[in-house]
Amino acid sequence: MQNNPMQQELKITCFAKTRSGHPCKTSTVKGKKRCRMHGGAKGSGAPKGSKNALKHGYYTKENIAKRSEVHKLIKEWKTLSQELEGDY
Numbered sequence: 001m002q003n004n005p006m007q008q009e010l011k012i013t014c015f016a017k018t019r020s021g022h023p024c025k026t027s028t029v030k031g032k033k034r035c036r037m038h039g040g041a042k043g044s045g046a047p048k049g050s051k052n053a054l055k056h057g058y059y060t061k062e063n064i065a066k067r068s069e070v071h072k073l074i075k076e077w078k079t080l081s082q083e084l085e086g087d088y
């Protein structure tokens with residue numbers, strides 16, 4: 001039997017739009033909502049913990065947080081010193 005409906009896979013078509021504006025008709029990758037051409041084959045972005053793009057660590061989450069903390073302190077110090085200057 002070739003046309004057994006029980007053996008047919010449930011095909012979901014890709015949710016993406018093609019460049020011509022029509023919906024993509026390719027079936028999705030298992031467990032994903034996009035076909036293999038529209039990002040279904042892999043997750044988006046690098047895997048967590050990947051150090052491939054790390055050059056100097058200037059833009060790591062921790063360093064960005066540290067810098068913003070320092071900027072906040074500088075701002076506080078500036079307003080504080082301006083207040084003190086006003087007293088003289």
Ligand SMILES: [Zn+2]
Nearest residue numbers: 014024035038
């Ligand atoms: Zn697609």
